[in-house]
Amino acid sequence: MSKYKVILFDLDGTLTDPKVGITKSVQYALGKMGISVTTLDQLDSFIGPPLKDSFSELYHFNSEEVEQAIQLYRERFVEHGMYENEVYESIPELLHSLKGQGKSLVIATSKPTVFAEKILQYFKLDSYFDLIVGSNLDGTRSAKTDIIQYILDVKKDCTLEDFIMIGDRKHDIIGANNTGIDSIGVTYGYGSHSELMDSEPTYIVHTVKEIGELLLERCEITSANQHQKF
Template identity: 25%
Template sequence: MTYTTVIFDMDGTLLNTLDDLKDSLNYALNQMGFPTRTLDEVRQFVGNGARRLIERAVPAGTAKETLDTCLEIYAKHYAANNQNKTKPYDGIIDLLKELKDKEYKLAIVSNKFDSSVKALCKEHYDEYIKVAIGESQHVARKPAPDSVFTAMKELGSKVEETIYIGDSDVDVHTAHNAGLKCVGVTWGFRDREILQNAGADYIIDKPMELLKILADT
């Protein structure tokens, strides 16, 4: 069956969010009196949601109550500062224009807070993407397939006509857990070797290369 639906990860795939994530994380760490983290450390920490980001960033052995406070500070700061430096990767807008012109159904699924996912989607991609699903009490975070299934339900799409695009091993596992093929992208937060080892079905280096995959399947 020909693909009709493309589901994207957000951070590291559609948007370069790393600087804003680092700034909010380091603000929270500073407030708690903890050492701050480098951009490369933050790059390795992200991908499994905000709580896991904080767990990885705070000193080993940090009490749960302290971690919860740090997460609360981070979440409040990021909600107010998540568009300071964040921007689409080169070529993404051109890709989305092509996909819209070809009448593909598009969605975003992310391990970011649902409110942040929806706000960032509206700010950067409102013309192209109407369905954006983030982490919430109602949807288990990736690599559980729940967010993917929720997006497909909202789009009215079937598994066999949907393909998933992401930049990390978490995304590959998410796609496969949902029964989808995964296109790994190398411009994000993880390198080609991680995507290969995770079992990505395809790997691309530039956004427009996705069109050839869609055309050939």
């Protein structure tokens, strides 16, 4: 059985495919600010990182413009966007199996906690998780490093070796590396294979099934300082 006792999951691009809801809400916000985006694929980069970083880095908004864009984004996201979402195939089965083996499951997302809770409730996944940790609505605790550290502080009875972070973007892997825990980069989400490899995850997998093969197998897994594909 896998050595990991506490499994941290990113939400967007790892458990669910939120593309339509996020990109349409970004498109709405940009349109209100006079920027026309006709192709939603142009906005895939917004899936995963904190919104404030994406608006700042991709559109060079100043701090006031970033706050305005986030508020406009939330106008649409709260009403429609959070439900324009799909659970990846086999995720409920994976969560059920992990829970059945006594794993503690935790959400670690840059999305505001209140939105993450509503999405998980809507898709009936909330019962699998012992803890749901995201950012605050005021934008604080949005960095994945801060989110993971908060979880580690809550679960003080566990050692760093008990934890593993699963996510599809470099921010998930960097957060895990910064806090000293192992990580799994998943390539079926919105981060490229090169983005994930450059951030140096402990493991790389390509499907939900491979997450299960890694975390639920009976034999002990050791990384031997190299990335392993399952």
